[in-house]
Amino acid sequence: MALPGLDISDSIDTAASLEREIKPFQEFRFEVAPTNTVTIKIKTESPGTAELFGTELSRGTPYTFTGCKSAIYSWTGCTLIIEGSPSVEYIAEETPMSTYLNLHIALEKLRFAASDCPPTADGAQGPRILLIGPPDVGKTTLCKILTGYSIRQGRKPMVINLDNGGEGILSVPGTISAASFGSVMDVEDGFGNSPMSAPSAIPVKLPLVYYSGLETPESGAARYKKLVTRMSVAVNSRLEEDIESKNTGLIIDTPSFENQANGDLISYIVAEFSVTAIAVLGSERLYNTMLKSFATSPGVTVVKLPTSGGCVDRDPPFKKACRDAAVKKYFFGDEKCTLSPYTVTVEFDSPTFALWEVVDSTIADAKTNLSFLPIGEDESSLQLEEVKRLSPGDIDSRFENLIVAVLQVDAKDAGAKEVGESAVLGFLYVQEVDEKARRMKVLSPVPGRVPAKALLVGKWPEGMFLT
Numbered sequence: 232m233a234l235p236g237l238d239i240s241d242s243i244d245t246a247a248s249l250e251r252e253i254k255p256f257q258e259f260r261f262e263v264a265p266t267n268t269v270t271i272k273i274k275t276e277s278p279g280t281a282e283l284f285g286t287e288l289s290r291g292t293p294y295t296f297t298g299c300k301s302a303i304y305s306w307t308g309c310t311l312i313i314e315g316s317p318s319v320e321y322i323a324e325e326t327p328m329s330t331y332l333n334l335h336i337a338l339e340k341l342r343f344a345a346s347d348c349p350p351t352a353d354g355a356q357g358p359r360i361l362l363i364g365p366p367d368v369g370k371t372t373l374c375k376i377l378t379g380y381s382i383r384q385g386r387k388p389m390v391i392n393l394d395n396g397g398e399g400i401l402s403v404p405g406t407i408s409a410a411s412f413g414s415v416m417d418v419e420d421g422f423g424n425s426p427m428s429a430p431s432a433i434p435v436k437l438p439l440v441y442y443s444g445l446e447t448p449e450s451g452a453a454r455y456k457k458l459v460t461r462m463s464v465a466v467n468s469r470l471e472e473d474i475e476s477k478n479t480g481l482i483i484d485t486p487s488f489e490n491q492a493n494g495d496l497i498s499y500i501v502a503e504f505s506v507t508a509i510a511v512l513g514s515e516r517l518y519n520t521m522l523k524s525f526a527t528s529p530g531v532t533v534v535k536l537p538t539s540g541g542c543v544d545r546d547p548p549f550k551k552a553c554r555d556a557a558v559k560k561y562f563f564g565d566e567k568c569t570l571s572p573y574t575v576t577v578e579f580d581s582p583t584f585a586l587w588e589v590v591d592s593t594i595a596d597a598k599t600n601l602s603f604l605p606i607g608e609d610e611s612s613l614q615l616e617e618v619k620r621l622s623p624g625d626i627d628s629r630f631e632n633l634i635v636a637v638l639q640v641d642a643k644d645a646g647a648k649e650v651g652e653s654a655v656l657g658f659l660y661v662q663e664v665d666e667k668a669r670r671m672k673v674l675s676p677v678p679g680r681v682p683a684k685a686l687l688v689g690k691w692p693e694g695m696f697l698t
């Protein structure tokens with residue numbers, strides 16, 4: 232369509248674009264470097280439809296991708312127009328999409344059964360599926376596909392992201408989050424946006440976020456478990472008030488679990504979220520371990536799912552670039568929506584200032600401590616410190632370029648327990664620490680003073696330069 236009065240067309244210059252025809256049940260896989268941009272649309276005259284990880288694409292609408300490895304699947308066949316230069320692009324004939332669709336149909340049957348029960352009955356609870364497997368086997372992708380399909384059926388799935396080391400779902404890296412998805416996801420942007428200070432074309436989701444500050448659950452198992460428990464309590468009470476979400480159930484994405492050592496954490500998550508189905512991707516060994524572990528748990532079904540050949544190992548620099556991009560986007564927005572963060576000064580001697588730090592207590596440390604317990608005392612008597620309050624003298628340049636979580640608890644009077652278990656209001660980025668003047672400059676997404684809330688800093692995500 233041409234803009235009235237102007238000789239400007241909003242269509243893509245097809246002369247400079249590639250055309251790719253996808254046959255039914257095939258997918259177009261592509262990779263775009265973090266520094267590159269590629270635009271893809273379904274050809275307007277093309278009869279078929281296509282979807283990106285479960286979310287249907289609108290015909291003729293150009294979608295812009297940057298720094299991603301992704302795929303567009305078609306059940307019917309269609310023609311795509313690609314503008315720009317993906318670093319890799321090909322059409323794949325073999326995909327596990329039929330298996331994933333069957334899994335969705337099985338979950339739908341359970342959801343119909345749940346909807347038929349009275350709201351307060353036990354049976355009103357829809358399926359709660361946990362997705363586990365080694366790194367880069369497509370757990371997050373399957374989570375998106377299952378979420379996309381249930382949204383398309385008019386459901387309201389509750390999506391829980393327990394992968395604290397990843398890019399974050401509706402939040403920055405280093406967090407675990409939960410959100411009810413009642414509207415379409417943003418195909419260009421993973422799961423979409425949480426509320427920010429600018430309008431957005433895709434309806435925003437309201438996530439509940441906890442900041443772990445840990446790279447892996449193992450680098451602070453006690454803290455991670457505590458946050459999982461807090462999350463499960465909040466999610467369960469929310470579901471009691473939202474029957475649609477309760478009937479639809481939970482879709483839970485996890486960090487990489489690949490061996491016996493993670494069994495304890497998996498069992499913990501299963502118990503806390505009353506998981507009813509475990510889907511294991513990409514590891515026969517883990518599947519068999521799960522079968523044995525849950526053989527005596529009649530309420531838990533374990534299934535094995537194939538991994539897509541399109542799942543690619545993302546090397547550490549690519550993952551780091553994605554994490555940096557996620558944090559940058561939180562403060563500065565993206566091409567579609569530019570944000571301007573504010574620089575704010577925080578005085579260490581202010582009565583409303585309290586900065587806490589996540590303690591990196593590895594399992595190894597905990598075990599070492601255990602062996603020094605006095606005779607007769609057991610593990611439960613050991614109080615491992617998970618967060619500690621920093622005095623102004625402890626705050627130096629090592630905190631520069633890190634993000635700081637602004638917690639819901641007040642700075643005044645909050646103790647280690649409250650800080651350790653508090654949800655997050657938002658994030659700040661430390662630009663500069665002036666040790667002598669006892670103050671620091673932070674970037675804040677909102678103007679005005681930093682609220683009088685407890686601040687928490689961790690070692691993850693690692694430091695990054697935001698420009």
Ligand SMILES: Nc1ncnc2c1ncn2[C@@H]1O[C@H](COP(=O)(O)OP(=O)(O)OP(=O)(O)O)[C@@H](O)[C@H]1O
Nearest residue numbers: 300301302366367368369370371372539541542543
């Ligand atoms: N069918 C596909 N075609 C192309 N790329 C894909 C496909 N499926 C997944 N990917 C890509 O492969 C990468 C790994 O997938 P994903 O993030 O889902 O794995 P994961 O198991 O959740 O990883 P992690 O262990 O880091 O949590 C992602 O960049 C994803 O977009």
